[in-house]
Amino acid sequence: MKLAVVGGGSTYTPELIDGFARLRDTLPIEELVLVDPAADRLELVSGLARRIFAKQDHAGKITTTTDIDAGVADADAVLLQLRVGGQAARNQDETWPLECGCVGQETTGAGGLAKALRTVPVVLDIAERVRRTNPDAWIIDFTNPVGIVTRALLQAGHKAVGLCNVAIGFQRKFARLLEVEPGQVHLDHVGLNHLSWELGVRLGGPDGENVLPKLLAEHGDAIADDLRMDRRIVDRLGVVPSYYLRYFYAHDEVVRELGTKPSRAAEVAAMEKELLEMYGDPALDEKPELLAKRGGAFYSEAAVDLAASLLGDGGSSVQVVNTYNNGTLPFLPDDAVIEVQARVGRDGATPLAVPALDPLYAGLIANVTAYEDLALEAALRGGRDRVFKALLAHPLIGQFDYAEGLTDRLIAHNREHLAWA
Template sequence: MKLAIVGGGSTYTPELIDGFARYRDVLPLEEIALVDPDPHRLELVGGMARRMLARAGHAARIVTTSDVREGVEGSDAVLLQLRVGGQDARQADETWPHEVHCIGQETTGPGGLAKALRTVPVALGIAEVVRAHAAPGAWIVDFTNPVGIVTRALLQAGHRAVGLCNVAIGFQRRFAAIAGVQPDDVSLGHVGLNHLTWERSVTVAGRDILPGLLIDRLGDLAHDVHLAPSLLAQLGAVPSYYLRYFYAHDEVLAEQLAEPSRAEAVRAIENELLGLYADSSVDEKPEALERRGGAFYSEAAIELLAQIQGAGGPSRVVNLRNDGVLPFLPDDHVIEVPARFADGAFVAEPVAPLDDDIRGLVAAVAGYERLALDAAVHGGRDRVVRAMRAHPLVLQHDRAQKLTDLLLAENRDLLEWAS
């Protein structure tokens, strides 16, 4: 099997390589093409990847290139892990919304809209190259944020694509550790949109253990997601930590105004990692990579790629077309739920009706996502204002216009239609 990783110069990539080495029997890779426009990063990450595979005795060949066509040529699957604009753009996304008293975050709220506008056109361009030059039937696995919007863009354009996020697998591992079982023994009632999800059940050996955990381990679960125990108890569910931007907006904003941005911390970690990758004696995944984020990313990617290659197995949480699963959303909207891969397609498992408060928030954010995708594909300030105003963290028209002006000022060089 040949796998292409577009954005292969990312400091995340050795996390994937470590997983490929550990799970070689699950995913038999013969070639891994790392594609990235930054030749310096490619050299460092490519060298690190080769040393890691050599240490593990893995025979896969690492190829590095800045040419997307060359990298995806003949690939059986293509993994997208892009960051258009790099850490500079992330730093901006996390700070300019503060001028209008909104949280700054790279996937949620105004910053998430900026990232969608930058990313969707690039992802669609890469996908066209994949369509023309990858192996027949090749899948695109999108790990690029905002995953829901990018995946819908790919599906809307007719590409064979599925979205992947590590939130669900992180919860699965956490609940498995609590229950003292293997991760695949845990099934999650995971539902929502990417970065807007709730765990409504945790099934082990046919029994939902979540009600008991919300009594016996309520404090621990609330601490994990940085939310009030009373909120989890009232919901009867565990929200993802991204829900904190909604459920505790003012608290988060106050923290952001008082502390360095996450982008600053990530930039420092990345510099440390690139220094380690440049050291020819380093051939194991560095401890510092755990501080970069993306826990269990490699396991999630490998499980998904193995299923696409016919390995079977239990349901996995993915981003895919709604197709009636959440009846209050359009069929072509992208949701994040457990699904099985069968007969060449992902099929979502049924989802019990959502409570009114959860359904209302999902519907509101889904409306924003549709407008955000329209703005990303077609451009134009008016489309951006409309999407911005639709986001539940914005709503006010004057605020939406001010945020749009800030967004365009920060991203003018990264948006073809705005330059």
């Protein structure tokens, strides 16, 4: 089996490598190709990757290339983990929206739209190269904003599934609190990428006992602290929202907070510098503890599970992924991309049935889906008016003057990445 990782020079990559090494029986990789235009980073990351494989006695070969076509040739799956513009662009996404009194964040709001506009054309170009070179390969998208990017891929006819680590992170945390193995925990995970709720936590499988009330009663403070939300929010809802819901449920508080400290991008950039120095140490043969602070916890486990189900011959498995709605949430169009439990096998992902949703959740999902429709249109076709409409539709913006000011700032800060600007 051959896998290619586009964006293989990312400081995330050793997390992925560690998972591939530990879980080699689940996903028996013979060749792993790391693809990245940054040859210097690629050399550092691949050196550590090979040492991790060697330490854990993984027989797979790790190769590198800056050539996308060469890297994806003959790959069974291609994993995308890109950041167009790097941490510098992310820093802008997290700062200029604050000038208008709106949250600055890399996957939602105005910053999230900027990232989508930069990213969608690049991802579609890569996907076309995959299709020309290797049309049977699956594309696994971990590139944010995952929902919008995955929809762009699916609409263009690519074999693609979107992946996020939020659900598997909750699964692992709940398993620890319940003192059971992670495989015993099944989540009633419903929503969109970075706009989701755990409506139930079941032991043993999709039809198992719902222990969410017990979790909230016994561990509510710990869960709320982890989400950085007031315990009252979790108690009132009676479910566990993704921590990204904090941008919606406590928007003004978050804006004030963000205005008083360095951006997350600045913190991550400093971390990345330190990580790359560590990766260059020939004695290092395991992922460093600092990497856990970088983000992406359990990303490798989720990626291994998904790739194994898409490529294996052992039947299907149930996982949280991003894929077409196809009637799962009846208030959304079939071609909306949702994030829910799905049965995943060689033919792709089929969402499991979801009970009727409370309007409290359905309304926000519908609103953000409308924004994502407009965001994808702006990413595909460009134009100031399309950017403005997407911003006006976003529930974190929604006011004419805000949308006008944010449109001008978005274009000014991203002109080099926008072919139409």
